[in-house]
Amino acid sequence: MEFYRGTILNPIDGFNFELIEDGLLVIKKGKILFCGSFNQALLKYPQTKDIKKSIELIIPGLIDLHTHLPQYPSIGKGKGELLPWLNNFIFPQEIKFNNPSFAREVAKIFFKKLIKNGTTTAVLYSNSNLQSTDIVFQEAKQSGIRAFIGLSLMDINTPAELQYSVTANINNMLKLIDKWHLFDFGRLNFIVTPRFAGSCSIKLMKEAAKVAKDHDLYIQTHLSENQQEITHIQSMHDFEHTYTEFLEMVNLLTEKTLLAHGIHLQPKELKIIKDSGSTIIHCPTSNRYLQSGIMPLYKYLKQSLKVGLGTDIAGGFNCSMLNESREAVENSKYYRIFCDKKSKIIEKKNALWISTLGNAKIMNLDSAIGSLSEGKEADFIIFELTSNFFSNYDNLDDILSELLYGDNLKIRDVFIRGKKVNKD
Ligand SMILES: [Zn+2]
Structure with a gap:
């Protein structure tokens, strides 16, 4: 003892x-x-x-429900809003992550950094490469951390070095599920990760949702982070409905789905998300860094939506969930100043609660951590x-x-x- x-x-x-x-x-x-x-x-x-x-x-x-491991070396680099930032700074970095020795080095440092900041469970994106993602799992195993790790699925509209066919993406996922899901009595898990609707075909998103259903897996993707992104995705998929309806149409909204950001949502979208049991993951540091917008955390909590917190490296620039908890409080002040004078400020205890027991509940881990x-x-x-x-x-x-x-x-x-x- x-x-x-x-x-x-x-x-x-x-x-x-x-x-x-x-x-x-x-x-x-x-x-x-x-x-x-x-x-x-x-x-x-x-x-x-x-x-x-x-x-x-x-x-x-502490539990971090949204971050991107391959982007760790890009913290604070690049400029502009989401789409140009991804194209000009992040995708080139993720191409570099195809190199196995570089992937190993980044993963090693990243897990060490998370643990140093008190993060004991992390839900994260790898890049789209099978071998590099396998290395991420190997390093997570070595570090002792609990993790949900996803292969970022991409088959359209991104650099050729990061794109794979629908069949290759699905086969790569199945290999990783077989090798790593529930490893070490559930310390490591695979999470189905259609990166965002801007990098996935409808076919890939539907197939990914099927894999999640067949294997009873969590899903993570992005939703309504940035106004340009929303317009881009609607025109790209020739879709007249909302972003949320689009994700619903491709079967990605489940009780085990994590939707990063969810800033610019209409009331009908909030209703769909609530009815589906999916969770919005608030990433306030990243939302400010990428000038994405101010998410109304208080309003969502008042409507009994499920909301978690995540650092979203490298949109976010700090690996600490204590920092992210503070940013959630500060973000609620911005929302009150600029968006709705009637909105309340999130209390410190509420923000830290989300980063511990709240995030554990979202992952159905509250009986264990x-x-x-x-x-x-x-x-x-x-x-x-x-x-x-x-x-x-x-x-x-x-x-x-x-x-x-x-x-x-x-x-x-x-x-x-x-x-x-x-x-x-
Ligand atoms: Zn993200």
């Missing part, structure tokens, strides 16, 4: 947290045996009486204080302010299934 004493911040149902000022976390064989107050723990585990009280902070591992409940797998982060600025963790808002805005807390250790995964 392993024991960790410190202040514990634990997400609970209802967008909230419980705060255990002097707590103990007990781990056995990678699972949480006990999470509660130290005094209570002493009765059950008398051997812990000599563990000194610490001013460390323990929270569950997302909070520090007994019986769950032990994915957690230990922070240490880097100053004596405050030494009492008796106020939830103070802790959330430090986590999201301050610089007095530093991630010291990151654990997945009870195993320390941050190594230098």
Whole structure:
């Protein structure tokens, strides 16, 4: 058994947290045996009486529901809005990622960086290349991270080096599913990834949806990120209805579908998404960087839409889900300033809740991760204080302010299934 004493911040149902000022976390064989107050723990585990009280902070591992691994070297590079940015800066980078040794190097650094930032589960895009995506899985295996990894499907309207036929794309997916899906008792998973309607034919999207259905898989794609993108896709597919109706028509809207961005949606599209059970993944840092727009997070939550959070590297420029949580709060202020004075500002606790238990629920993983409940797998982060600025963790808002805005807390250790995964 392993024991960790410190202040514990634990997400609970209802967008909230419980705060255990002097707590103990007990781990056995990678699972949480006990999470509660130290005094209570002493009765059950008398051997812990000599563990000194610490001013460390323990929270569950962070979950990132949208990012692009091959784009990691492009952070902060390039300019312009989505479509020219993709064509001029991102696709050339993803072509480079066809090179196996480059893919391995990027994947190695990327997973290390995610873990260093406290991300214990990531849902990500590889590029469209089978061998490079296999390498991404190999490096995810080595790193210890939990991941859902997708082969970015593209068969039209993109550089030839990234395009594959419908048959090749489907066969490549099936190979990866066979080799990696549910690897290590579900630590690694395959996710069906039609990149976006601008790079896929109708046939490819329908075939991809069929693979997801046959294998009961999650799907990830992009939706209504940018106004030019919406117009481009409507003219490209000669389609007069909305972007959401188009995805519905190709069978991509399921209870297990993650739709990145969803900024410019009409009421009827929101209804279709809600009825389908699909989830919108909010990526506020990226939305500002690429000048895509301001997503109304408060409005979506009020309408009981499922909404997750993701960093969206390299549209996003920061791998930290603490950063993304803060950006969700700040984005809701922009929405209030520029779009709707009646809209409310997202609370810090709501944003961090989405990055932990909320995102776990979206992936149907809340019985295993997302909070520090007994019986769950032990994915957690230990922070240490880097100053004596405050030494009492008796106020939830103070802790959330430090986590999201301050610089007095530093991630010291990151654990997945009870195993320390941050190594230098
Ligand atoms: Zn994206």
